Amino acid sequence: MNPLAAIGRVFLHFLTGAGRFAIFAGRGVIHCLTPPWYPSLIGRQMLNIGYFSLPVVGMTALFTGMVLALQSYTGFARFNAESAIATVVVLSITRELGPVIAGLMVAGRIGASMAAEIGTMRVTEQIDALQTLSTNPFKYLVAPRLLAGLTMLPLLVLIADIIGVFGGYLVGVYNLGFNPTTFLRQTRDYLEFIDVFSGLVKASVFGFIIALMGCYHGYYSEGGAQGVGRATTNAVVSASILILLCNYVITGFFFGTK
Amino acid sequence: MADTPKIAIRGLVKSFGPKKVLRGLDLDVGIAESLVVIGGSGTGKSVLLKCVLGLIEPDAGSIKIDGEEVVGMRTRDRERVNRKFGMLFQGAALFDSLTVWENVAFGLMRAQGVPRGEAKARAIANLAQVGLPPEVAELQPAELSGGMKKRVSLARAIATKPEIIFFDEPTTGLDPIMSAVIDGLISSCVHDLGATALSITHDMASARRIAHRVAMLHDGKIIWNGPVGQIDHCGNPFVEQFINGRAEGPIQMQVRA
Numbered sequence: 001m002n003p004l005a006a007i008g009r010v011f012l013h014f015l016t017g018a019g020r021f022a023i024f025a026g027r028g029v030i031h032c033l034t035p036p037w038y039p040s041l042i043g044r045q046m047l048n049i050g051y052f053s054l055p056v057v058g059m060t061a062l063f064t065g066m067v068l069a070l071q072s073y074t075g076f077a078r079f080n081a082e083s084a085i086a087t088v089v090v091l092s093i094t095r096e097l098g099p100v101i102a103g104l105m106v107a108g109r110i111g112a113s114m115a116a117e118i119g120t121m122r123v124t125e126q127i128d129a130l131q132t133l134s135t136n137p138f139k140y141l142v143a144p145r146l147l148a149g150l151t152m153l154p155l156l157v158l159i160a161d162i163i164g165v166f167g168g169y170l171v172g173v174y175n176l177g178f179n180p181t182t183f184l185r186q187t188r189d190y191l192e193f194i195d196v197f198s199g200l201v202k203a204s205v206f207g208f209i210i211a212l213m214g215c216y217h218g219y220y221s222e223g224g225a226q227g228v229g230r231a232t233t234n235a236v237v238s239a240s241i242l243i244l245l246c247n248y249v250i251t252g253f254f255f256g257t258k
Numbered sequence: 259m260a261d262t263p264k265i266a267i268r269g270l271v272k273s274f275g276p277k278k279v280l281r282g283l284d285l286d287v288g289i290a291e292s293l294v295v296i297g298g299s300g301t302g303k304s305v306l307l308k309c310v311l312g313l314i315e316p317d318a319g320s321i322k323i324d325g326e327e328v329v330g331m332r333t334r335d336r337e338r339v340n341r342k343f344g345m346l347f348q349g350a351a352l353f354d355s356l357t358v359w360e361n362v363a364f365g366l367m368r369a370q371g372v373p374r375g376e377a378k379a380r381a382i383a384n385l386a387q388v389g390l391p392p393e394v395a396e397l398q399p400a401e402l403s404g405g406m407k408k409r410v411s412l413a414r415a416i417a418t419k420p421e422i423i424f425f426d427e428p429t430t431g432l433d434p435i436m437s438a439v440i441d442g443l444i445s446s447c448v449h450d451l452g453a454t455a456l457s458i459t460h461d462m463a464s465a466r467r468i469a470h471r472v473a474m475l476h477d478g479k480i481i482w483n484g485p486v487g488q489i490d491h492c493g494n495p496f497v498e499q500f501i502n503g504r505a506e507g508p509i510q511m512q513v514r515a
C-alpha cells in the first residue's frame with residue numbers, strides 16, 4: 001500500500017469533516033436568525049440550561065471563590081500583600097474562573113445530554129420522521145438549543161460571579177479575619193465594567209459552542225447505542241477544548257494589547 | 259396509465275461504500291394506485307422509500323413526483339413536496355419527548371397550523387381508526403408495546419390525509435386480526451381518500467389484500483411487476499420462490515452452515 005495514499009485519505013477525511021461542520025454551523029446560525037421561531041421549544045431549552053444547571057454551577061463557583069481566597073492569602077502573605085485578596089478574588093472570578101468553570105460544567109451536563117438526545121433521535125429515525133412531516137430539524141432541534149445556550153450562559157455566569165465572590169468573602173471574613181466592610185470595599189474599588197463584561201461575552205460564546213457541539217455530534221451520530229455514546233463523548237471533549245481555546249482568544253482580544 | 263404517474267423512478271442507483279444496494283431501478287406508481295414492493299430482507303426496500311422521501315441522496319437516477327424532479331431539490335421545495343407525503347417507518351420512529359396524541363397531531367399542528375384543541379380531537383379519531391382507545395392518547399411512546407407503536411405511527415402517517423402514503427412493513431409485529439384491520443385501513447385510504455400508496459411487506463396475505471400491483475425487488479432492480487391477480491402464475495422463478503417461501507431456488511440466501 002502506498003503510504004502517501006494513506007496520508008491523503010486521512011487528510012481528505014479531515015477536510016470532509018471540517019467542511020461538514022462548517023456547513024452545519026452556518027445552517028444553525030441562519031436558522032437562529034430567520035423566522036419562524038418556536039418559543040415553547042426555546043423556553044424549554046432555556047429552562048434546562050439556565051435553571052437546572054444552577055445548583056452545579058453555583059456549587060462550583062462557591063468552592064472556587066473560597067479556595068481562591070485561601071490560596072491567595074497563603075501566597076500573598078509571603079510578601080505582605082494580603083490586602084489584595086479581595087481584588088484578586090473578584091478579578092479572577094469575573095474575568096476567568098466564572099465563565100470557564102461554568103462553561104466546563106455546563107459542557108459536561110448539557111452538551112452531553114444534547115448529543116445523547118439528538119443522537120438517539122437520529123439512530124431511531126426520529127429526525128427522518130421530522131423531515132417527512134415537513135419540519136426542518138435545524139429549526140426544530142438545533143436553533144432552539146443554540147439560542148438558549150447563547151442567552152442562558154451569561155445569566156448563569158453572572159450568578160456564578162456573585163456566588164464566587166461571596167465564597168471568597170466567607171473565607172476572607174470568617175476564616176482569615178478580614179473586616180467585612182473593608183473586604184467589600186476592596187472588592188468594589190478595583191472592579192471595572194470591562195472585567196464583568198468580558199466574562200459575559202465569553203459565557204455567551206461558550207454557551208454557543210456547547211450547544212453547537214452537542215447538536216453537531218448528535219446529528220451525525222450513527223450506529224446505535226455505541227454511536228450515541230461516542231457522540232456524547234466527542235461533544236463534551238470537543239466543547240471543553242474549544243472553550244479553553246476561545247477563552248484564550250477572547251482574553252487576548254479584550255486585554256491582550258493593553 | 260395515460261396521464262403522468264404519481265411517482266416515476268428511473269435508473270435509481272445507490273451504494274453504501276462498496277456495497278451496491280440499488281442498481282438502476284425503474285418503477286412507476288399511478289394515481290390512487292396501491293403498489294406493494296416485495297423482496298428479501300436487506301435488498302434495499304427501505305432505502306428505496308428513503309430515496310423517494312429525500313432522506314437519502316441517490317448516487318444517480320431520477321425521481322419524479324407528479325412530474326416534478328425531486329432528486330437534488332432545495333430544502334424549501336423539498337418541504338413543500340413532503341407535505342404530500344405520509345410515512346410509516348419500519349421502526350415506528352415516534353417522537354419520544356411527545357405524548358401519543360402530539361405525535362399523531364404533529365403534522366397537523368406544525369405543517370398545517372391546525373389549532374391544538376382541534377388537532378387533539380382529530381388525533382384521537384385517527385387513533386380510533388387504528389384500534390387504539392382514547393386513554394392511549396395521553397401516554398408516552400415508551401409506555402406502548404411494539405405493535406401499539408406501529409399503529410400510532412400509522413395513525414401519524416395518515417393524519418394529514420396525504421396524497422401519497424408510504425408504509426414500511428405496516429403489519430410486521432401485529433397479530434393476524436389486527437393485521438387484517440390495518441390492511442383494511444390502508445385499502446380505505448386508497449379507495450376513499452384517493453391516496454396513492456407505496457407499501458413494503460413480507461406478509462403475502464397482507465400484500466394480496468392491499469395491493470393493486472406488486473413489484474419484486476431483487477439485486478437492486480425490479481425484476482417483476484404486475485397486477486396482484488397474476489402473481490401466482492407469473493412464470494418468474496424468483497417471484498414464485500419468494501411467495502411460496504421455498505429455501506431452494508434462484509434466490510440464494512447468504513447463510514453458511
Ligand SMILES: Nc1ncnc2c1ncn2[C@@H]1O[C@H](COP(=O)(O)OP(=O)(O)OP(=O)(O)O)[C@@H](O)[C@H]1O
Pocket residue numbers: 274279298299300301302303304305306348
Ligand atoms: N445508512 C446506511 N449505511 C450503510 N448501509 C446501509 C444504510 N442503510 C441501509 N444500508 C444497507 O442497505 C441494504 C438495504 O437495506 P434496507 O434497509 O433497504 O433493507 P430492506 O430491504 O428494507 O430489508 P428489511 O426487509 O429487512 O427491512 C442493507 O444491506 C443495509 O446494510
Ligand SMILES: [Mg+2]
Pocket residue numbers: 303304305348426
Ligand atoms: Mg426495511
